[in-house]
Amino acid sequence: xxxxxxxxxxxxxxxxxxxxxxxxxxxxxxxxxxxxxxxxxxxxxxxxxxxxxxxxxxxxxxxxxxxxxxxxxxxxxxxxxxxxxxxxxxxxxxxxxxxxxxxxxxxxxxxxx
Amino acid sequence: xxxxxxxxxxxxxxxxxxxxxxxxxxxxxxxxxxxxxxxxxxxxxxxxxxxxxxxxxxxxxxxxxxxxxxxxxxxxxxxxxxxxxxxxxxxxxxxxxxxxxxxxxxxxxxxxx
Numbered sequence: 513x514x515x516x517x518x519x520x521x522x523x524x525x526x527x528x529x530x531x532x533x534x535x536x537x538x539x540x541x542x543x544x545x546x547x548x549x550x551x552x553x554x555x556x557x558x559x560x561x562x563x564x565x566x567x568x569x570x571x572x573x574x575x576x577x578x579x580x581x582x583x584x585x586x587x588x589x590x591x592x593x594x595x596x597x598x599x600x601x602x603x604x605x606x607x608x609x610x611x612x613x614x615x616x617x618x619x620x621x622x623x624x625x
Numbered sequence: 626x627x628x629x630x631x632x633x634x635x636x637x638x639x640x641x642x643x644x645x646x647x648x649x650x651x652x653x654x655x656x657x658x659x660x661x662x663x664x665x666x667x668x669x670x671x672x673x674x675x676x677x678x679x680x681x682x683x684x685x686x687x688x689x690x691x692x693x694x695x696x697x698x699x700x701x702x703x704x705x706x707x708x709x710x711x712x713x714x715x716x717x718x719x720x721x722x723x724x725x726x727x728x729x730x731x732x733x734x735x736x737x738x
Contacts, residue, residue: 543725554629554716554729555668600667604725611656611675613727617667 518601518616526624531588533619535601536581544577545602546586549618555600558586593625627651629730631717637736638707646702646733650719657700658727659692660716668716674700675722707737 519534535544543562547555561568561577561584568575574587588595598618604611630649638644650657655676660668670684674694685691689707694700704711714734718727 545725547729553714554731555718555727556729557726560725602727612670612673612681613658614670615660615668 518599518619520619521617522620524622524624525591527591527593529591531591531595531621533586533599533621535584535616537603538582541603543604544584546575547600547602549598549600591623593623596621596623629717629719629728631730631733633733634731635734637738639738640709641706643703643705644707644735646715648700648717648730650698650700651728653721654719654728655697655722656720657694658718659700659702660718661713662716663713709737711735712737
């Protein structure tokens with residue numbers, strides 16, 4: 513069964529606001545990644561956070577990881593219309609299988625200009 | 626160099642026909658993945674190739690699905706006797722084994738009438 517599940521399923525905000533998406537998973541992991549997908553096509557890697565990290569930043573992105581709660585959040589600050597996309601978290605299958613990844617069902621973000 | 630490419634970009638077929646989907650990974654990437662994404666859904670893992678090792682086929686939904694990777698590079702996903710429920714976007718991704726980031730192709734949108 514899939515590991516990551518995102519919440520909310522859909523999010524609509526105004527340009528300039530912050531967007532927060534959450535991801536929960538089931539088993540222990542080595543790392544967690546966030547990807548972005550435009551128009552139902554290929555995904556683009558955004559950021560990776562390792563299991564021994566609690567927070568990571570990349571430009572307007574901030575990712576947190578709470579391994580005790582098996583959850584992660586992705587914060588996009590000062591959102592832009594161009595951030596409109598679906599966002600997925602991906603976890604490796606287990607501590608012992610870091611070559612196989614599970615993706616959640618995604619959060620569909622709509623940023624209104 | 627070029628990213629991951631997939632062909633065809635769109636495929637419309639009749640129920641019962643066989644289809645072949647092709648993936649050209651990034652040169653030097655030894656890991657290759659196939660995923661399926663139904664409309665508005667997350668990614669479903671299908672199969673994973675790593676170098677010369679036996680592929681992980683645990684995600685293939687039925688024996689109508691098969692995949693091969695020739696010469697450690699190009700991969701072909703074959704669906705025999707297609708069914709309407711096979712309609713989806715099929716995504717290929719490749720990865721350099723020492724890194725976790727997957728690079729995705731644009732996908733093949735398969736429609737089974």
